[in-house]
Amino acid sequence: MLLGLSLLIFVIARVIPGDPARIALGPLASRAQIAALRAQMYLDEPLPVQYAHYVRGVVRGDFGESLYTHRPVTTDLHDLFPATLELVLYAGLLMVAVGVPLGILAASYRDTWVDTLVRLISLGGVVTPAFVWAIVLMLIFAYALGVLPVAGRLSAGAVPPPPVTGLVTIDALLDRNPATYLDFLRHLVLPAVSLALAGVAQAARLTRASMVDVAGRPFIEAARAFGISNARIALKYMLKPSLIPTVTILGLDFAALLGNAFLVEAVFNWPGIARYGVQVILRKDLNAIVAVVIIMGLFFVVINFLIDILVGYLDPRIRLRQADEAA
Amino acid sequence: MPREMLLDIRNLHVSFTGYRGHSRVLNGVNLTVGRGEKVGLVGETGCGKSLTVRAVLGLLQPPRARIRGEIWFAGRNLLALPPGELQQIRGREIAMIFQDPMAALNPVFTVGDQLLDIIARRPGGRPSERAAWARAVDILKEVALPDPERIMRAYPVQLSGGMRQRVLIAMALVNEPALVIADEPGTALDVTIQEQILQVMRALVDAKRTSVLLITHNLGVVRQTTDRVYVMYAGSIAETAPTADLFSAPQHPYTQGLLASVPKLTGEGVPRGIDGMIPDYLNPPPGCRFAPRCQFAQPRCQQPPPWVRVGAEHDVACVLYDDGSRPSAERAAPSPIPLPTGEGTDEASGLPSNTAPAVTRP
Numbered sequence A: 001m002l003l004g005l006s007l008l009i010f011v012i013a014r015v016i017p018g019d020p021a022r023i024a025l026g027p028l029a030s031r032a033q034i035a036a037l038r039a040q041m042y043l044d045e046p047l048p049v050q051y052a053h054y055v056r057g058v059v060r061g062d063f064g065e066s067l068y069t070h071r072p073v074t075t076d077l078h079d080l081f082p083a084t085l086e087l088v089l090y091a092g093l094l095m096v097a098v099g100v101p102l103g104i105l106a107a108s109y110r111d112t113w114v115d116t117l118v119r120l121i122s123l124g125g126v127v128t129p130a131f132v133w134a135i136v137l138m139l140i141f142a143y144a145l146g147v148l149p150v151a152g153r154l155s156a157g158a159v160p161p162p163p164v165t166g167l168v169t170i171d172a173l174l175d176r177n178p179a180t181y182l183d184f185l186r187h188l189v190l191p192a193v194s195l196a197l198a199g200v201a202q203a204a205r206l207t208r209a210s211m212v213d214v215a216g217r218p219f220i221e222a223a224r225a226f227g228i229s230n231a232r233i234a235l236k237y238m239l240k241p242s243l244i245p246t247v248t249i250l251g252l253d254f255a256a257l258l259g260n261a262f263l264v265e266a267v268f269n270w271p272g273i274a275r276y277g278v279q280v281i282l283r284k285d286l287n288a289i290v291a292v293v294i295i296m297g298l299f300f301v302v303i304n305f306l307i308d309i310l311v312g313y314l315d316p317r318i319r320l321r322q323a324d325e326a327a
Numbered sequence B: 001m002p003r004e005m006l007l008d009i010r011n012l013h014v015s016f017t018g019y020r021g022h023s024r025v026l027n028g029v030n031l032t033v034g035r036g037e038k039v040g041l042v043g044e045t046g047c048g049k050s051l052t053v054r055a056v057l058g059l060l061q062p063p064r065a066r067i068r069g070e071i072w073f074a075g076r077n078l079l080a081l082p083p084g085e086l087q088q089i090r091g092r093e094i095a096m097i098f099q100d101p102m103a104a105l106n107p108v109f110t111v112g113d114q115l116l117d118i119i120a121r122r123p124g125g126r127p128s129e130r131a132a133w134a135r136a137v138d139i140l141k142e143v144a145l146p147d148p149e150r151i152m153r154a155y156p157v158q159l160s161g162g163m164r165q166r167v168l169i170a171m172a173l174v175n176e177p178a179l180v181i182a183d184e185p186g187t188a189l190d191v192t193i194q195e196q197i198l199q200v201m202r203a204l205v206d207a208k209r210t211s212v213l214l215i216t217h218n219l220g221v222v223r224q225t226t227d228r229v230y231v232m233y234a235g236s237i238a239e240t241a242p243t244a245d246l247f248s249a250p251q252h253p254y255t256q257g258l259l260a261s262v263p264k265l266t267g268e269g270v271p272r273g274i275d276g277m278i279p280d281y282l283n284p285p286p287g288c289r290f291a292p293r294c295q296f297a298q299p300r301c302q303q304p305p306p307w308v309r310v311g312a313e314h315d316v317a318c319v320l321y322d323d324g325s326r327p328s329a330e331r332a333a334p335s336p337i338p339l340p341t342g343e344g345t346d347e348a349s350g351l352p353s354n355t356a357p358a359v360t361r362p
């Protein structure tokens, strides 16, 4: 799959108009300079040869140099990807930790005002794009109320913890530095919330629909007839089966957070890979574009893999079938 | 009545309001089960058998279903109990064996997980983990399941239909309830397995002197299993009698039709069904709901049928027995109702348009 993706992005990057070498060097560059750069980037070779060079680099983990930052692309990714990963992880956490309980609540109090309220709010969440939330929340909390920082990942004076994982949260904890941790969380709140809102709403809707569906199944009536308490029925007998379809779709939503992160990172000036991605596309920085796309593809693959494991855990039918096939 | 009453359903009405209108399904059901008694409930599909027992267990949701009447169980009116107290009774004092073993077990939890949750509710406090496990293994042995330890760890998909039905019986009986309601146990399975399942169930309830309310379409099972039978038609009881009496001397025209529709093993003649269909609950016939299909229908059937005692514990809801001129001695004769007078049939055809003309048979 990644191979197909790499080929696709290679072709797209080559057919979009504009000479990357000319854009990179600017309007004042001489013809000779441009020719030299083109040769260095194999741009004058036939396409299959270009592709071969490119694949060889990718496999070695070497994406070449960025024409935008003039550093190896790998270094850029190494610096920027953790920031995005951290943002997306927290947004995903919010999505599950807030959305799923809201859905359970709505399903348990089905057809009451609780249900109506949750459904109205989540409808609003689903139809409003993340960057709109980003701007609205920023105006309210950062400008009007001034309770949260406007942008960035840490305050100006703050010393980042020694990078171990690149994730500030974990590094700060490893460093036993609660002040940095809190400072980071204050910066994280607005971007993570605006990124997560649509997903929270979606999670609530999915969980509710799925719980309502499961509630009508005979095994739920049976559990009730055996005298199992309502709370236990909702949180055990209904929740686990209804998470099976929910998890599958939420996983895709989680992967999609990375895509939505582009605009949120731009609004909050978050030093992440999504913002970097926008910049390099605008500059037709081929090496960097390829690297960004590949790393996003990898992210999708990893998420899908994790979802499969999780669904297998939730649904014994799938697990048993897989065990049969393996045997 | 000599017997101590355990369950006493009095004049139970259940109706639903849907977008097509108001459907009055249960129309004054009266039914009792004595302590240690085994009672059958029969009637064609859709007549409200499952609805009756779901009302007993409090499984009907009040905003959708409207319930009227009384359901007395061991001295308490279940319909007047707060939901919390009703939940205490379910699974402990009254338990239900469900019809479809494929659908009544939760597919994502192991048998043990589900069974232990029920055992945790044993009257007299939650047993220790080890005691609960031992109890679970015991009850699985009692329903004749091989290798109970393995079954405890199995998911429902890993078991056959017959095994799952046994698991459901184990779940219902594990807390030794006073009353077991079995809604067509095993009908989803093939006949030999169904027979085994019923044997297992009979052995267990006989050992504990558990009262049983058995819903079934199978009159043979009723005959073998029960002490007394209720025949239900379109939301109310048409007739009740000790099992032997009902089979030897059925009184209600519907009961007679029901018995006649059973094929005989001797192979004499084709079984006769009852023509027509169960009425639409949105717009049921006034009075006796069987009248439109009844060959003995008369104008009096427009009124709610009287409840007439025709013998020891033998009651029938039909005007044919209302005149007091039929002494109970005559009832003992197997040949039932006299042919209606010509007059009666003529009047029957003059019934309002929502009632079908009297049934004709070859």
Ligand SMILES: Nc1ncnc2c1ncn2[C@@H]1O[C@H](COP(=O)(O)OP(=O)(O)OP(=O)(O)O)[C@@H](O)[C@H]1O
Pocket (backbone or CB within 6 Å): B016, B018, B023, B025, B043, B044, B045, B046, B047, B048, B049, B050, B051, B052, B281
């Ligand atoms: N929730 C409900 N809303 C509306 N109508 C209902 C509802 N539940 C049951 N009914 C109606 O009540 C009638 C009786 O249903 P019930 O399940 O009690 O029949 P039954 O005698 O158990 O039939 P079977 O032998 O097929 O199990 C049916 O006609 C059904 O349409």
Ligand SMILES: [Mg+2]
Pocket (backbone or CB within 6 Å): B049, B050, B051, B183
């Ligand atoms: Mg039924």
